Amino acid sequence: MKGAFPTVEFGALEIGAMRMLFAYAVFRLAIPANVPFRAQPYPVGVARWLDLTFLSRPACYPVLKIFAWIALGVYAAGLERVLTTAYLFVFCTLLGTLRNSQGTIVHAKQMLSMVLLVQCVVYTTAATRALGEGRSMFHETALADRLAVLWSQEAILAVYFTAGLTKLIHSRGRWLRQVAKIPLQILKTSEQFHHDELKPVDLGARTTVATWLLHHRNATRTLFGLGLLAELCSPLCLFNQTTMLIGGAVLLLFHRLSAFCLRLHFHEAQMLLGIYLVNLPGWVRAMVPWQDYGLASR
């Protein structure tokens, strides 16, 4: 059965659009204006061996940030993919590690870093192979570009699959029963959202929603249980381009639901789903006739 799945093809324009949109996502979401953490009291990851507080130094971070902007520009232009993905992966990973070494874990930028990691592996492997074959070290084929997209899709879906499995593991299979208590979280996150920037929140309306969910436990279980089902079935998106679109749209829908209920936006996850799974440029290419005028990658 393994060989039965249809081959997913990506056009050159579509891959270029994905690259530019991904660069924009990293620019918008993964490069903060400054780094406020001057210590790493509870180190995680590489912070166990490396002191990453140099990132918060005023003389250091602006320089690294400028290099990251340059790397993004070069990456978006489709040049020098090995060095740019490697630099951006290390940059984003060190920033995320320092933030998560404050004693609390933020689940925000891991997906971006994982996509950068798999792309870096793909391009480095392709470059090494090209070097072994006596070609230019930085010779990257269209095949590497397609593989980078496929692996990025798998990295994104691995996040949802892992999240679904963790729910089963952590709750020892009782997640569906426990999720009826989620209305409390709606109230908590609403108040936290207001605390962030004092933006107005209609606590009355949100309490009404939470109360309704509290009193209709089976409806709550069904609604959020579908979210768990979507996470556990997320690998099936890899079947073909249509399942990728449907799966991406369903996961986006659940992100909108959690944004409405829990004020959890996961902007980077939504952007990556839109870029790599929903993939509107790919659908345009597939549907309009100019796809055959030399635009498809060879």
Added chain:
Amino acid sequence: MISLWPCVWRLLVLALAMAALVLAPIPGKVLAILTVLQLVFRENFPFSHYPMYAGFSDRTYLILVTDEHDRLLAVKSVFGISANFLKGIYDRELRRHAEERQWAGKYCEMPDLARPGQRVLQFLAGLPAAEGESAPRRKLRLHHVNYVIRDGAFAREQVCVAELAA
């Protein structure tokens, strides 16, 4: 006696997941490898096992930071971090305090929350001032807010647990 069941359950779920990936007619080698790595390395960036909302109970809590007049401060604008991140710092201090006191119950039910609250305020005071933050403040206060389900309705309880001169 240490129960082996959590470990057995974890392995069982992982084994079933991997079996499903092998049997499904999809290309999923990278997905399978990353899933295993994420579950093994857990919270070591860029890996994560994404435990948020993996379990729920009848009560939850949050913290609020105010000035000396109990006016709520916009933590993102003032300190550059989110309220959710700040609660994570408070959770860390609750865990630390529970270990120091050898408290076996729920962290948020500890009778004395002043010490962890004080440590959170000290953490905040150590952060550089965010751009544009110039409002004078003499004190920071930390409030612990409990949300519980009681008799089929929500109940909210708020108590000030710590204060620090700014």
